[in-house]
Amino acid sequence: MNDLNKANEINSSQDGVSGHVPELLGRNIAPLGEIIEAYPIRAGVSADRKYKVHFYGYDGAYLLRLFDETALAFKRSEFEALHRMQAMTVHCSRPIAMGRWETEGTYFLLVSYIDGADAQRTLPTSPKPQQLRVGMQAGEELSRISCYPAPEGMESWSNRYIRRTQQELDVLKSKGITSCGVEAATAKIRSSANLTATRPSVFLHGSFQPANLIVHGGRLAGVVGFGGFDWGDPLYEFARLGLYSRGVSTLFCTGQILGYHGGQEPDSEFWELYALYAASGAVSLLAQTSENENSELTTAIEWVDRLAKDHEGFSNVRPSWFAAL
Template structure:
């Protein structure tokens, strides 16, 4: 396939039967995924679905993602509904089509809304996340602790040799080592694994739906909240507080939640340095600044409840 996205789109429209009634495809250049995304417009000129194409070598993983999206939709989640999945061997591509959710990306919409509306959308997001997290793993799987410890050790090794250091890393690493035991006996539940305003759609001051399930996994629901500290609180503190309280029945989380939350935030700092250097090295300064902000929010993890939560209630 060439570099001209319009030519590629026309080629795809001619090869994928589910696109026969479409009028055009519009390339969607958002996110860090390697998938190439298009908005599919119907004969009436309105968006009707999203097409994602990917290397055919990713087919097995994409089938799992598709099945997980079916599971989420079947459980009543406000998410894109799966329409079709298939392969185009002659183009060495796989593809997935899901319904389009009308509205604006929450990351762009929230700052222009009142704090009360931002909080209310956060509450709706928290309730939606809890619905997703109630879905149990349908197949036998290694424990969350076993899988996360193995992943964390790989990242620790990579971080040690990456040449970049987080300010105050000795205290951070000691905090992690002292709290890794908290992962014992944590459940394997459905995880969106990228739940933050850039993957939420809002319309008319309310949550329309959750998008981009390409990282979904199974594990501890508390891990979902690392994106609140790393990203959502940067966009909107009222939204971030609303998501946490909406998830917890409009109340405050207990201490075990905050301890796990802090552990997972710290682990994410290590993995984020490694990931950024590998995928978008030009953004490492921004990532280090974000990590420092989160560390400051927690006084270097001398406190487990972030300052923005305590001050914003």
């Protein structure tokens, strides 16, 4: 599933809840005990079977995910990451339990359920001060997420970044995908990739955008969607900002940047890397979308051209919308 599809999906753990699931009632999951209410969550693109569940004697809801054994190792890593996020006071689902389900070859992951609606749907109609506030809160959360260092012995971020980006550029060339925005992004990558040489590697959420941010009562309630996590430069999390989030709310985007930097405008080093990673995000989007329907590829190219225009063909590292407070 490519990121363009993800950006167009309703958040998978917050919407699409429908009628009861009788076969789950009475099932026991330690340490919470017996399930007394269970509703399937049909929205989203994950292969997991997802349910909003309630347990006897406990207030609040929980998210139950059932998945195949082939995903077990990755889910264990995600479960551990959520524990680390809790220790860093990141507002996200609290990991409760993980183990083998009653059906052979099936496993479960149980986390707390975050009430609210995803920011992708709520921000466009929210008051402007709220859009900025949610963005700043998102930036603060992102700064805490990046405090989780990568495992020792991991290959350098620069090597991984350059190899992956070259592979994506090769895809674009082989498919003949081009536009003014594509050419500008490619040139930016070629001229600035050396900036990654000394950059650190930390935990990356992997899809930090409004669709994975839950808003409740006009404030950011939590971050979801950790299933696509990775390791790399913490500023690489901003690669999607000018593509996906920008189309939802430029005030949110401005707020995220300011919130990440403690309310202050960032320095020139940030902007240089921001522009590089924005160009990289554009190339990634097009490479991922290259096998999709023509309409999706057309939309992706339009997003990339808009991104390049925001940066005046990447002659400016700071996007034009940032000053629009």
